[in-house]
Amino acid sequence: MERTVENNTVGEEVSSHGAELKGSSFDFLTQPGADLAAKARSFHAWAQRRVAHGVFPYAKRLGGRPGATAELTLLNGQRHAGLNFSSQEYLSLARHPKVCAAAQEAMERYGVHSAGSTALAGNVEEAVALEAELGELLQTPEVLLFPTGWAAGFGAIKGLVRESDHIVIDQLAHNCLHEGARAATPNVHLHRHLDADHVERLLKRVRQRDPHNGILLVTEGCFSMDADSPDIARLQALAHAYGALLMVDVAHDLGCLGPNGGGQIELQGMLGKVDLVMGSFSKTFASNGGFVASHDRAIKEYLRFYAAPNTFSNALSPVQVAIIRACVAIVRSEEGAERRARLMSAILALRSALTEQGVTVLGHPSPIVPVMLGHDATARVASREMAEAGLLANLVEYPAVSLNSARLRMQVMADHTPELAETAARLVASSLQRARAITGETR
Numbered sequence: 001m002e003r004t005v006e007n008n009t010v011g012e013e014v015s016s017h018g019a020e021l022k023g024s025s026f027d028f029l030t031q032p033g034a035d036l037a038a039k040a041r042s043f044h045a046w047a048q049r050r051v052a053h054g055v056f057p058y059a060k061r062l063g064g065r066p067g068a069t070a071e072l073t074l075l076n077g078q079r080h081a082g083l084n085f086s087s088q089e090y091l092s093l094a095r096h097p098k099v100c101a102a103a104q105e106a107m108e109r110y111g112v113h114s115a116g117s118t119a120l121a122g123n124v125e126e127a128v129a130l131e132a133e134l135g136e137l138l139q140t141p142e143v144l145l146f147p148t149g150w151a152a153g154f155g156a157i158k159g160l161v162r163e164s165d166h167i168v169i170d171q172l173a174h175n176c177l178h179e180g181a182r183a184a185t186p187n188v189h190l191h192r193h194l195d196a197d198h199v200e201r202l203l204k205r206v207r208q209r210d211p212h213n214g215i216l217l218v219t220e221g222c223f224s225m226d227a228d229s230p231d232i233a234r235l236q237a238l239a240h241a242y243g244a245l246l247m248v249d250v251a252h253d254l255g256c257l258g259p260n261g262g263g264q265i266e267l268q269g270m271l272g273k274v275d276l277v278m279g280s281f282s283k284t285f286a287s288n289g290g291f292v293a294s295h296d297r298a299i300k301e302y303l304r305f306y307a308a309p310n311t312f313s314n315a316l317s318p319v320q321v322a323i324i325r326a327c328v329a330i331v332r333s334e335e336g337a338e339r340r341a342r343l344m345s346a347i348l349a350l351r352s353a354l355t356e357q358g359v360t361v362l363g364h365p366s367p368i369v370p371v372m373l374g375h376d377a378t379a380r381v382a383s384r385e386m387a388e389a390g391l392l393a394n395l396v397e398y399p400a401v402s403l404n405s406a407r408l409r410m411q412v413m414a415d416h417t418p419e420l421a422e423t424a425a426r427l428v429a430s431s432l433q434r435a436r437a438i439t440g441e442t443r
């Protein structure tokens with residue numbers, strides 16, 4: 001499908017704007033009506049209009065490996081090749097020879113299917129070895145594997161927390177954590193993002209009102225939309241003081257940050273000191289999968305039976321287990337340190353080049369580099385302009401972030417060179433400038 005306004009002047013393009021730059025997916029969550037399919041159809045019509053105008057950068061198809069450069073096809077059939085900052089491949093391990101060889105060997109030994117949940121007969125011997133190796137990396141020995149990180153976050157919360165218990169959770173925590181909290185109990189207390197004083201006030205109030213039930217405090221090591229981190233030591237101390245357990249989601253920092261790959265928990269001197277660590281293998285460890293780690297064997301065995309996505313879902317396949325084990329071994333080796341160093345050089349080059357271009361970058365150095373695009377309409381156009389200019393990066397807009405604080409979520413990998421990062425920064429700045437001219441937004 002063609003862009004409707006091809007080779008147009010900026011002025012003509014502005015006047016043609018309509019529904020594709022307005023509204024959000026949130027509008028379609030609250031539609032009244034008895035016809036469920038009709039609700040889906042009204043969303044689809046809105047999304048299709050965006051697709052037709054090239055401003056629906058979702059559900060893209062990858063044309064090859066998710067490397068530093070890649071080829072992506074949009075839903076409208078447009079193909080974009082360019083610098084790839086849209087894949088979560090932080091240590092560039094997806095084509096590592098040792099990782100691929102491990103996958104091949106596992107396939108030959110076990111075939112490709114686990115054929116059961118971990119609660120029944122789906123765990124291969126290597127899965128038990130993976131749990132132990134991950135426990136060593138985290139210095140938190142009791143590890144339970146899940147089919148995905150989302151399942152681990154949701155399952156750990158729903159598996160541990162009962163209706164009468166309480167959850168205190170960062171308002172910007174990942175969807176799997178909020179969904180798990182909502183499913184577990186009506187007693188969900190949101191705290192302001194990273195605000196430990198607010199956490200303390202909430203814990204105090206909940207404990208005063210209810211001394212008889214449990215409290216789970218939930219946060220992330222590196223927040224996925226803002227690239228910032230809480231004070232983990234303070235949160236853990238508060239949890240202990242008020243008889244709560246702390247759970248930290250380390251999906252975006254484990255393996256790729258910290259001198260030994262221990263992520264934010266290691267950077268903050270808290271390795272082995274956090275009650276519950278939950279994470280995903282889908283960012284650094286080149287595979288689907290997730291885990292929950294604790295010091296308490298009883299919690300692991302309890303979750304095996306009460307965390308439904310573990311109990312009632314097929315275990316990781318033997319091939320996935322072998323891939324993750326090979327990645328954990330690299331993360332813990334000198335090569336891992338060298339890859340983390342390369343990753344950090346690219347992150348710092350990207351952040352400083354963007355800042356030099358006058359573009360606002362959020363958070364702290366991490367593989368996620370959130371770039372403020374601002375108004376949702378401008379962000380949609382900027383995202384299209386970037387893809388056409390050869391820069392592939394994901395747009396994040398309302399309701400995933402607050403209204404008109406849309407951003408580009410650039411994800412950096414070890415194979416990005418600083419030069420490539422600088423080129424990407426120039427493409428972001430020029431595309432954003434062009435988008436502002438198109439939508440008429442003044443800064």
Ligand SMILES: Cc1ncc(COP(=O)(O)O)c(C=O)c1O
Nearest residue numbers: 148149150174224251280282289
């Ligand atoms: C913070 C966080 N937790 C959990 C997940 C879910 O991980 P997975 O992709 O393994 O389901 C994600 C993935 O986007 C995430 O960003």
